[in-house]
Amino acid sequence: MPRTVFVTGAAGFIGSHLCEALLARGDRVFGIDNFDPFYDRRIKERNLAKLSAHPSFSFLEGDIRDASALARWGEGMPADALIHLAAKAGVRPSVADPVGYADVNVLGTIRVLDWARERRVPKLLFASSSSVYGGNTKVPFAEDDFVDRPVSPYAATKKAGELLCHTYCHLYGMNVVALRFFTVYGPRQRPEMAIHKFTRRILEGEGIDLYGDGSSRRDYTHIDDIVSGILGSMGAPPGYRVYNLGESATISLSDLVALIEKACGKAAVRRFLPPQPGDVPVTCADISRARNEIGYDPRTPIGRGVSRFVEWYRCEVTTRPA
Numbered sequence: 470m471p472r473t474v475f476v477t478g479a480a481g482f483i484g485s486h487l488c489e490a491l492l493a494r495g496d497r498v499f500g501i502d503n504f505d506p507f508y509d510r511r512i513k514e515r516n517l518a519k520l521s522a523h524p525s526f527s528f529l530e531g532d533i534r535d536a537s538a539l540a541r542w543g544e545g546m547p548a549d550a551l552i553h554l555a556a557k558a559g560v561r562p563s564v565a566d567p568v569g570y571a572d573v574n575v576l577g578t579i580r581v582l583d584w585a586r587e588r589r590v591p592k593l594l595f596a597s598s599s600s601v602y603g604g605n606t607k608v609p610f611a612e613d614d615f616v617d618r619p620v621s622p623y624a625a626t627k628k629a630g631e632l633l634c635h636t637y638c639h640l641y642g643m644n645v646v647a648l649r650f651f652t653v654y655g656p657r658q659r660p661e662m663a664i665h666k667f668t669r670r671i672l673e674g675e676g677i678d679l680y681g682d683g684s685s686r687r688d689y690t691h692i693d694d695i696v697s698g699i700l701g702s703m704g705a706p707p708g709y710r711v712y713n714l715g716e717s718a719t720i721s722l723s724d725l726v727a728l729i730e731k732a733c734g735k736a737a738v739r740r741f742l743p744p745q746p747g748d749v750p751v752t753c754a755d756i757s758r759a760r761n762e763i764g765y766d767p768r769t770p771i772g773r774g775v776s777r778f779v780e781w782y783r784c785e786v787t788t789r790p791a
């Protein structure tokens with residue numbers, strides 16, 4: 470049955486893919502985004518281009534911290550679900566701007582929770598992050614692992630977001646799902662993220678900076694798998710639930726660069742630098758809970774996902790306006 474779904478951060482990387490998938494299955498979608506200047510507004514406008522033409526998509530340019538913008542958002546339209554993706558994303562920049570991150574990711578999340586409470590939204594999904602596991606050395610990371618030692622302001626704000634979701638669930642009987650995304654990649658990935666940045670620099674013949682000795686490992690999750698995990702979690706059991714959405718496989722930074730070189734058909738010029746504050750040595754998701762409860766079934770191994778990303782990137786640079 471078609472639903473009415475509200476999506477914050479709709480113009481971003483994950484948000485724009487998610488809105489497309491919701492529309493494709495027949496839902497009515499209301500998006501909001503403030504075009505945060507973290508990266509070029511024109512990229513976000515381009516992310517929205519296909520959506521804007523769809524008759525079931527409505528978009529409001531507005532800030533989730535602004536109660537009057539939220540009041541105008543889809544006014545009078547009952548919501549079946551709210552998917553809260555808007556945030557200041559990224560670990561490293563959060564070290565330089567903890568106040569900005571807390572403002573959007575914590576206070577903004579409270580505004581969104583209040584909005585959902587007032588509008589009696591039956592299901593709220595919150596974009597959390599694998600970064601909440603901090604320097605966890607027990608691999609793979611499971612949802613019940615200890616997550617009280619974040620190592621970046623970004624991670625702390627995501628953990629705070631989860632705590633607030635739990636609080637609203639407890640106080641007001643809301644149904645909330647916190648989804649811990651593990652490094653997401655694919656077409657339209659944020660331009661500062663590793664796979665996008667390395668591809669761009671290798672193809673342009675520029676050197677790439679590698680932090681650490683190349684042995685750090687990440688669980689990279691393809692955007693198609695994240696989107697199906699988000700859609701699946703709309704049917705999660707009631708109350709407060711937490712799910713890891715990862716690929717549940719890791720690759721070292723050195724091997725990732727080798728994959729990108731192969732897909733680009735060009736060698737990278739590597740520059741090794743010390744690890745950055747806030748970085749963690751490994752991320753790897755235990756996805757058994759998500760498999761069992763929401764039917765999550767990731768299907769894109771990193772090798773295939775990287776080749777598809779490079780194909781998309783090549784096409785993107787030749788077709789985007791100057």
Ligand SMILES: NC(=O)c1ccc[n+]([C@@H]2O[C@H](COP(=O)([O-])OP(=O)(O)OC[C@H]3O[C@@H](n4cnc5c(N)ncnc54)[C@H](O)[C@@H]3O)[C@@H](O)[C@H]2O)c1
Pocket residue numbers: 477478479480481482483484501502503504505506507513531532533534553554555556557558559573577596597598599649650651652653654659
């Ligand atoms: N991409 C990843 O690897 C990853 C991993 C873990 C968690 N996440 C989380 O998933 C969500 C989406 O990430 P993404 O990679 O698509 O990032 P993104 O930056 O592309 O998307 C976030 C969107 O939120 C918008 N936004 C920021 N502040 C806002 C505000 N005050 N009001 C309204 N809109 C605002 C931005 O303009 C942007 O379009 C974020 O919550 C992020 O923390 C992402």
